Amino acid sequence: MTRPKIGIVDDEASMRDALVALLSANQFDPVPMANISEFHATERSTALDLVLIDLQLRDESGLSLAMDIRRTKDLPIVMLTGRGDETDKIVGLEIGADDYMLKPFNPRELVARIRAVLRRYGKSPEALSVPPDDTRLRFGRLTVDQKQRILIDETETEILLTNAEYRLLDYFLSRPNEIIPRVELLSELGSDLTKYVDRTVDVLILRLRRKIEENPSKPVHLQTRRGQGYVFIMDPARSVD
Structure with missing residues (x-):
């Protein structure tokens, strides 16, 4: 059964590595990217099923990337943030992010959230196999x-x-x-x-x-x-x- 491909846009190498390990262990195919340019390069050759976006990218805006995605494609978005910034959270919801979580997050909860979003879009193996x-x-x-x-x-x-x-x-x-x-x-x-x-x-x-x-x-x-x-x-x- 094909594993859903999950994009990870985060400029912290340690966080990318942790997410890759977590997703791999839970039957996902993680695709790590360090910045927005890498995302755009990757999406041209890889069909992602969902993307995790860090709001606070170095010298870049995770919100801008999410807005660009929502304008051009129907790709599920889960936003990650280490800040307790009310404005970013509200804007993220208003632009159509499917979910978001604060860092540090509970790994099991993040996996559950990802699976729920994939089911919503009919992209998970479970959703496709159950009538x-x-x-x-x-x-x-x-x-x-x-x-x-x-x-x-x-x-x-x-x-x-x-x-x-x-x-x-x-x-x-x-x-x-x-x-x-x-x-x-x-x-x-x-x-x-x-x-x-x-x-x-x-x-x-x-x-x-x-x-x-x-x-x-x-x-x-x-x-x-x-x-x-x-x-x-x-x-x-x-x-x-």
């Missing part, structure tokens, strides 16, 4: 296929979500019509979001609303309860106090 079942949840005109981890509309057209957006939606669907405090959303999204809670959650909520609501400024499904948290309404005809 879809009928595990679907419908709300309004949209349906979530929880086996394939995709969101589709009434014409069976996929609405692309980043991994963070899907995780948030899936969590809401597991607790429909229930007011969920912001701190619980933070816990579900992961320990790497322990800082700058309000702004990060707000960004993800806003982005998700743009994809699931007819009118994001007047949401009928993903609603805010001021001072309490958020609630996901499966049936808009039903009110939640």
Whole structure:
């Protein structure tokens, strides 16, 4: 079975070596690169399935590379950063990065995140070898296929979500019509979001609303309860106090 090719763009040789060892041990084919130029040279001859990008590259911007990738191709992106910089995290989410982790990270968690993103894009061997079942949840005109981890509309057209957006939606669907405090959303999204809670959650909520609501400024499904948290309404005809 073909191993997914994972690009690693990081200017620290020790970090690249560590990631190569970790990914190799977990059935991935790592492709290490020290800078943006090496990435562009590599992608011309190698079909990558996902790329890990360090935000703080020496004299270069990992965010700029991520933006360039998102403009030109549908390549999954997981961003790595050693800084607790709120702006970089928010920008990374807004440009469409599928996930991000803070250094130092838990190796098992990083592997799990990579596998989740690959499943989202249908790029993992597991996703390709397991046929879809009928595990679907419908709300309004949209349906979530929880086996394939995709969101589709009434014409069976996929609405692309980043991994963070899907995780948030899936969590809401597991607790429909229930007011969920912001701190619980933070816990579900992961320990790497322990800082700058309000702004990060707000960004993800806003982005998700743009994809699931007819009118994001007047949401009928993903609603805010001021001072309490958020609630996901499966049936808009039903009110939640």
